Amino acid sequence: MTAAREAIVLPFLLLTVTLLGGLQPGARIVFLPPPLFCLVLSSLLLAALVRSGALDPVRLMHGSRPVLANANGAIVLVALVAAGAQVFAMLTPASGLPLFFVSVFFFVLLVNTLVASPDRVRLLRSLAVIFGAGLILKFVVLAGLSQPAGRTARVLVALFDAATFGSIAQDPQPAAAGYLAFLTVALYLAGAALLPAVRAVGLEPVPRMQLPEA
Amino acid sequence: MRESVVRSVGLTASLAYGALVLWLYVTQPQTMAQVSGGLTSIIGAYSVDQQAFDDGLRFFRADKFPEARAAFARADRAGRDARTQFYIAYAFYREGWGRTYDDDVLFKQGLTAVDLAIALAPNGRLVVDDPDLQMHSADELRAELQRGLTIELSDFNPLRVLRKRK
Numbered sequence: 543m544t545a546a547r548e549a550i551v552l553p554f555l556l557l558t559v560t561l562l563g564g565l566q567p568g569a570r571i572v573f574l575p576p577p578l579f580c581l582v583l584s585s586l587l588l589a590a591l592v593r594s595g596a597l598d599p600v601r602l603m604h605g606s607r608p609v610l611a612n613a614n615g616a617i618v619l620v621a622l623v624a625a626g627a628q629v630f631a632m633l634t635p636a637s638g639l640p641l642f643f644v645s646v647f648f649f650v651l652l653v654n655t656l657v658a659s660p661d662r663v664r665l666l667r668s669l670a671v672i673f674g675a676g677l678i679l680k681f682v683v684l685a686g687l688s689q690p691a692g693r694t695a696r697v698l699v700a701l702f703d704a705a706t707f708g709s710i711a712q713d714p715q716p717a718a719a720g721y722l723a724f725l726t727v728a729l730y731l732a733g734a735a736l737l738p739a740v741r742a743v744g745l746e747p748v749p750r751m752q753l754p755e756a
Numbered sequence: 757m758r759e760s761v762v763r764s765v766g767l768t769a770s771l772a773y774g775a776l777v778l779w780l781y782v783t784q785p786q787t788m789a790q791v792s793g794g795l796t797s798i799i800g801a802y803s804v805d806q807q808a809f810d811d812g813l814r815f816f817r818a819d820k821f822p823e824a825r826a827a828f829a830r831a832d833r834a835g836r837d838a839r840t841q842f843y844i845a846y847a848f849y850r851e852g853w854g855r856t857y858d859d860d861v862l863f864k865q866g867l868t869a870v871d872l873a874i875a876l877a878p879n880g881r882l883v884v885d886d887p888d889l890q891m892h893s894a895d896e897l898r899a900e901l902q903r904g905l906t907i908e909l910s911d912f913n914p915l916r917v918l919r920k921r922k
Contacts, residue, residue, distance in 0.1 A: 614767055
């Protein structure tokens with residue numbers, strides 16, 4: 543990994559995700575800090591990244607590295623945890639039954655990913671699916687149901703509210719919120735892909751089998 | 757470029773960016789004017805629009821309080837000037853003051869403004885040297901607004917109608 547990537551690109555990407563993840567666009571801009579549960583999810587995600595080899599913490603912080611390099615590495619790690627927490631907070635619905643189920647959904651998926659120990663590429667694909675599913679659920683499905691117009695949506699919401707122990711209706715969101723969430727998730731995934739991975743060691747190129755000449 | 761230079765530049769920029777992100781979450785600015793005002797006040801470069809402030813003062817002295825507040829808000833777009841916020845709070849007080857009862861809504865808004873003025877003032881101490889005012893410190897104004905919001909036995913005293921607006 544180059545010094546520029548570690549000292550400039552990764553902190554910029556991850557801090558931007560931290561900034562945008564809590565941004566609530568609207569008539570009045572609000573910056574929401576992540577709830578405690580999202581910090582737990584982010585820590586699980588960090589563990590999954592390390593376990594899969596997508597992140598090698600030794601390449602960010604180690605006694606053999608210079609102090610300046612370790613400071614750069616520490617900023618990347620802190621920003622990674624903060625960005626992860628903000629992404630989870632952004633993708634989790636604000637209230638009601640969806641808040642409960644999506645939180646459980648994220649937790650179970652992350653624990654499953656952690657236990658399954660996928661390799662780097664599979665973990666990144668899995669992350670894209672987890673975040674993509676969260677994005678579609680909150681900003682497409684639930685946002686659609688929360689539109690003030692639409693008789694079908696109102697009937698569905700009323701039926702669901704009556705049949706379960708909580709409401710699925712969410713506060714309507716400005717159109718920009720979904721686009722902002724998409725950009726934030728894309729930046730996070732780009733940042734995760736750029737993290738210093740575990741180096742493959744001791745793998746010799748396999749000689750090709752040669753057919754005997756006729 | 758040497759690696760140490762890249763790392764130093766990256767570290768400085770990251771710390772500055774991180775501090776900006778943290779500042780945004782702590783102060784919760786709601787408009788771009790508040791963001792730019794907050795940032796300029798950190799480096800001591802923030803100033804109010806003097807023309808708008810003078811307009812506000814003229815309206816205030818003519819008992820045109822909504823107009824005065826609008827002008828003061830224009831003068832201090834970012835809400836970073838303690839003196840302007842003090843006048844906004846005073847305008848809420850004078851408009852909300854009544855001989856028989858005070859307007860709680862306006863007094864609450866005044867309390868919010870004076871709290872902001874106190875928070876912005878150095879060491880929380882704010883004294884405005886204006887002969888037109890009967891209360892010169894933010895502490896006096898705050899106490900008066902709080903008294904107005906509290907229901908006391910003295911509120912039912914008929915002689916209350918003789919009191920004067922400060």
